[in-house]
Amino acid sequence: MSDVLAFADVTVVRGKNRLLDNVSWEVEEGERWVVLGANGAGKTTLLQVAAGRMHPTSGVAGILGEVLGTVDVFELRPRIGLSSAVLAERIPGREIVHNVVVTASYGVVGRWREAYHDLDHARAAELLEVMGVDHLADRTFGTLSEGERKRVQIARALMTDPEIMLLDEPAAGLDLGGREDLVGRLGEIAADLTAPALVLVTHHVEEIPPNFTDALLLRDGRVVAAGPLEVTLTDENLTETFGLPLKVERRGERWTAWAT
Secondary structure, rough: EEEEEEEEEEEEEEEOOOEEEEEEEEEEEOOOEEEEEOOOOOOHHHHHHOOOOOOOOOOEEEOOEEEOOOOOOOHHHHHHEEOOOOHHOOOOOOOOOHHHHHHHHHHHOOOOHHHHHHHHHHHHHHHHOOOHHHOOOEEEHHOHHHHHHHHHHHHHHHOOOOOOEEEEEEOOOOHHHHHHHHHHHHHHHHHHOOEEEEEEEEEEHHHHHHHOOOOEEEOOEEEEEEHHHHHHHHHHHHHHHOOOOEEEEEEOEEEEEEEO
């Protein structure tokens, strides 16, 4: 396997704030990572660097065999699937759901004068079906519930057959039913051997989908622990990550944690 992400001592400083502090981390083909940490731990910043949308202040960020800062990010970004609240805010509320997905082919939000092939439209329709929102294809994005929007965004992230898919808190704001539906669908994607490498950011171990393989724990921009879920998600590591005595338990293919 080869490295999809290879971070070496990546540090991000904005003003007087050190958002990431000497983060070294590698993601290989076929791996499914969850990034856990409290608010302000640096999770979203890490994902922005991995998406080629933020450059490190120091250190080396390798993405898909390229080094950030020496590569044209506009050529790199189409190889990366991204679902995030920041991206969702850029999608026009009046945009038809089918077009929200198909426009990923050009890396734009908002249909204009682009020409799409039948294969593009068929691919978009297929992904909407995979995410269980094909019945919403003709609705406008602004009329969707939060859960429906999240699933449409993930369909969009998959549109270009990316080599890595980055999901920033995909279950945030969802009710229990919406969360469980989304977690199940992400678990199915993770089980697909042809799916890209996956990195999912969350605050909650309960949102880790089945078939995910590894975890990266962050606190104050630093790595607390990284590696296979079974050895990384321990009481001690979670306690250090969140600054609160915690107990973690695996039940089948799912995880749960609580304060002790």
